[in-house]
Amino acid sequence: MCRWLAYTGNAVPLETVLFHARHSLIDQSLHSKLGATTTNGDGFGVGWYQHPHDIPYRYRSVQPAWNDRNLREIARAVHAPMFIAHIRAATHTPVQETNCHPFRHRRWMFVHNGLIQSFPLVRRELLVAVEPARFSAIEGSTDSEAMFYLAMTFGLEVDPVPALERMVGFVEATAKKHGIEPALNMTVCASDGEQLVAVRYSSERKSRSLFHTTSFKHLHELYPDDPRIVAAGEDAYLLVSEPLGDLPEVWAEVPESTAIVVRGAQVEYRDFVPVMP
Incomplete structure (x- = not known):
C-alpha cells in the first residue's frame, strides 16, 4: 500500500524526519517493514504549512x-512547524501526479494508506455523493481522493472526526449494497494547518499500521544531547x-478504531x- 507521516511542533527542516532518521520515510520507500508491500515507489508528495492560516505548500x-x-x-x-509526507504504492489507479498524496483543498490536506475494496465497482456512486460545488476540484482517479472529498462534503472543515465517521459509514453502506465486505481499510490524516486529525480504522478490524510518539519531553530527558x-x-x-x-520507548501503536486530534500541546x-450521514 503506502506509508505516510505527519509532524507538528517547532519548525524543523523537513529532512530531519524524511531523510535523517534511521528508518526514515525515504528508507521506508525501499524497505518498508510493516507495509503490505516492501517497496513504495509509485510517486510521493509532501505538503507543509509556514503559517497556520495559509494555504499549504506542496510538492508531488x-x-x-x-x-x-x-x-x-x-x-x-x-x-516548517507542521507537515505531512506520503509515499505511494498504487493499487487500482495509474501512476500520475494527480494521484499522488497529499490531496489539497484550500487549507486542508489529506493522506491515506489502505484501500476501498473493489473501488471501480462503487466509484461512480461514491463520486455522485460529492457536493457539486466541490466536485470540479477532483483531479485524479484514486479512492483516497474520493474519500477526501466525501469527508469535505460531510463537514470536514467544520468538525473533522464526525465528518470522517460519516464518510466511512457512507462507504461501508455503499459497498454493502454491492455485496462488497469488508468495505475499506485505512489510516488517514487530515490537516488545516492548526490541527492534525488522524484515524486508524478498517471494516474488518485489521487496519494498516500506525504509530505515534509517546512524549518529546520524555525524549529530551533520555537524549538531552540529540540536536534533532x-x-x-x-x-x-x-x-x-x-x-x-x-527505540521502543519512543513509539506507541495507535489502537484499532481510534481517532487522534492534535492541537499544539493538546492531544485527544x-x-x-x-455512522451513516
Whole structure:
C-alpha cells in the first residue's frame, strides 16, 4: 500500500524526519517493514504549512522518493512547524501526479494508506455523493481522493472526526449494497494547518499500521544531547505508518478504531465509530 507521516511542533527542516532518521520515510520507500508491500515507489508528495492560516505548500512527483534529487533540496531548505509526507504504492489507479498524496483543498490536506475494496465497482456512486460545488476540484482517479472529498462534503472543515465517521459509514453502506465486505481499510490524516486529525480504522478490524510518539519531553530527558529532539521542542508530535527507529520507548501503536486530534500541546484520543450521514 503506502506509508505516510505527519509532524507538528517547532519548525524543523523537513529532512530531519524524511531523510535523517534511521528508518526514515525515504528508507521506508525501499524497505518498508510493516507495509503490505516492501517497496513504495509509485510517486510521493509532501505538503507543509509556514503559517497556520495559509494555504499549504506542496510538492508531488511520480518519481520514487529515494530517487528524486529535488526532494532532497526542498527537504534541506524548508523549515516548517507542521507537515505531512506520503509515499505511494498504487493499487487500482495509474501512476500520475494527480494521484499522488497529499490531496489539497484550500487549507486542508489529506493522506491515506489502505484501500476501498473493489473501488471501480462503487466509484461512480461514491463520486455522485460529492457536493457539486466541490466536485470540479477532483483531479485524479484514486479512492483516497474520493474519500477526501466525501469527508469535505460531510463537514470536514467544520468538525473533522464526525465528518470522517460519516464518510466511512457512507462507504461501508455503499459497498454493502454491492455485496462488497469488508468495505475499506485505512489510516488517514487530515490537516488545516492548526490541527492534525488522524484515524486508524478498517471494516474488518485489521487496519494498516500506525504509530505515534509517546512524549518529546520524555525524549529530551533520555537524549538531552540529540540536536534533532532539542529542535523539535517538548510539545512536538509525530504520527507515522511505522516507527522511524528501533527505540521502543519512543513509539506507541495507535489502537484499532481510534481517532487522534492534535492541537499544539493538546492531544485527544477518541473512539472512531462510523455512522451513516
